Amino acid sequence: MKYVVILCDGMADEPLEELEGKTPLEAAHTPNMDRLAKTSEIGMVRTVPEGMAPGSDTANLSVIGYDPRKYYSGRSPLEALSIGAQMGEKDVSFRCNLVTLSEEEEAYEDRRILDHSSGEIPTEDAAVLIDALKKELERDGYRFYVGTSYRHLLIQKDGKVTELTAPHDILTKRIGEYLPEDPVLRDMMIRSYEILKDHPINVKRRQEGKNPANSAWFWGAGTRPALTSFEEKNRVKGAMISAVDLLKGIAVGAGMHNITVEGANGGLHTNYAGKGKAAVKALTEEGFDFVYVHIEAPDEMGHQGSAPDKIQAIESIDSQVIGPVADALKEAGVDFRMLVLPDHPTPVRVRTHVSDPVPYMLYDSTKEAAGKETYCERTGRETGVVIAEGYRMMDHLLGK
Template identity: 65%
Template sequence: MKYLIILGDGMADKDIPELGGKTPLEYADTPTMDKYSKMSEIGMVHTIPDGMAPGSDTANLSVLGYNPRDYYTGRSPLEALSIGVDMKTTDVALRCNIVTVSTDELPYEEKTIIDHSSSEISTEDAAVLLEAVRKELENDIYKFYVGTSYRHLTIWDKGEVVDLTPPHDVLGQKIGQYLPKDDKLREMMKKSYDILSNHPINVERMKSGLNPANSLWFWGAGTRPMLTSFEEKTGHKGAMISAVDLLKGIAVGAGMKVIEVEGANGGLDTNYEGKADAAVDVLLNGGCDFAYIHLEAPDEMGHQGSYERKVKAIENLDKRIIKRVVEKMEAAGEDFRMLVLPDHPTPVAIRTHVSDPVPYMLYDSTDKKNNTWSYNEKDGEASGNYIAEGHTIINRLFEK
């Protein structure tokens, strides 16, 4: 038996008037999920422990079977594992986004966050901008490391886990009240605007109609993580397929195989087929019996507030990943169990995460159900199946 989790980050949502009162998951054309939901267990799972922030960090730890209350030490330290930064016990890691703030003449504190991803800037362009910042701001205390797209890392020697606000929670708002209380972090963010606002890359981006990547934004502070081996914990050898450093970092910490897929970028134009093929290959030929496919695109489209693009991301997940995976597994004659779910909702109406339960679909090729459910939020609730502790859903997948 082989096992898969296919996770559409932020895929769950609320009813949207422009979609006829449906959620993007209900509205999207998803023939594969429609077909397999009739043969699956459908339900709802609460991935975010009460009182914890609804982030992809806590939620994906939960889906992988790690209770965030026991294992979570911050988001950025997990990303540091992916980037290859060996943190000291006295280090604090910070997520260092390159964001778009308004280009008006107002003081920095009165500017507004326009875009948390700087028009999904490429890693190549972001690396050039981060190097410009590094030349001006890096020292023995603060070190900067390139991640993926707009997502980067700062290591603070003998730092402090300070309270910081994610930029996607500040979209469209003046930033003053959300800036770090720490004087040095706040000063570096202000200086980064001076360094980046007229950088040649940003001049060209604006000419092309793209948002300028003109400010750093620190958040997600945390200390060195300590994850139990996934294989020791579950008895299964696992592989991670994701474009996002957070997910790759969780996998590194858990001793899972990390598979890099060319063209996988965390955006709507990611390499869907490459992700599907990588998962099937590692299950059939790579010595693993568990694969985790993470798709960032629905979450990014939710943050952008675009229901049209979120629907498209879900349709791509259905037709270009799930369909391809099940067809290849069936053609190989391999028995498999497949869990499809989001990690958390990212409603387009508010453009940030919430901690509501999310719908799941659990399919077993050897035990096909016969029901009328579709895979969406409403049918998940109507099914009556509810998993209150998200970190236990992986036991349902592994039949423990």
């Protein structure tokens, strides 16, 4: 038996008036999901434990089978694992987003976050901007590391974990109340605006009608994580396919293999088909028993507040990943179980994560379950099936 998870980041949503009371998942044309739904187990799963922040970090740890209450030590340390940044036991890492702030205000504190991703800035441009921050802001005990797109890292030697606000949680709000209390971090953020606002990269982005990456924003503080081996824990050899450093970092920490797909960028126009083909190859030719395919696009479109783009992302996943993977595995004569689900909802209306349970669909090529006509939030609730502790979903998928 082979196992595959198609993790559609942030896909779950709420009914929208502009979609005649449907969610983006309900409104999307998803013939492959609906085909599988007819013979699949469908239900709801709570991926974010009560009292914990609804992040992709806690939620994906749950889905991969690690109880966040036990294993979670912060988001950025997982990303540090992905990019090879070394952390001592007392070091603290911070996510360093390149964000777009409003520019008409006099004081930094009065500015507003317009875009947490700076228009999904390409990594090659972002690396130039991070290099500019390194030259001006690095000091003893603080080091910047380049990540992917707008997602980067700052590591503090012998630091202290402090509560910081995720930029996607305060879109359009005045930032003064959300700046770090730590004077060094606060000063770095203020100075980053002066360094970046008129950088040639940003001058060009404005000329092209794109959002400038005009400030650093620190959040997601944490210490070095310690995950147990996925293979030893589950007795299956696993691989991760993701364009996001967080997921790659979870894979590194769990001893899973990271598969890189050319053109996979975490955005709306990522290489969906390439991810699907890589998953099939891993399961049929490369000796892996389990593949986790993470697709960031629905989450990013939720943060952007765009229902049409979120629908497009969902339809692309259906047509270029879910359908082709299921069909290819069947044609190869492979028995498999496929789990399709979001990690958390990212409703278009609020443009940030929420901790509500999410719908899941579990398809088994060797069985015919009594399923539903469609897979969506509504049909997930209608079944009455609820997995209250998300980290137990992995055991359920593996038939333990």
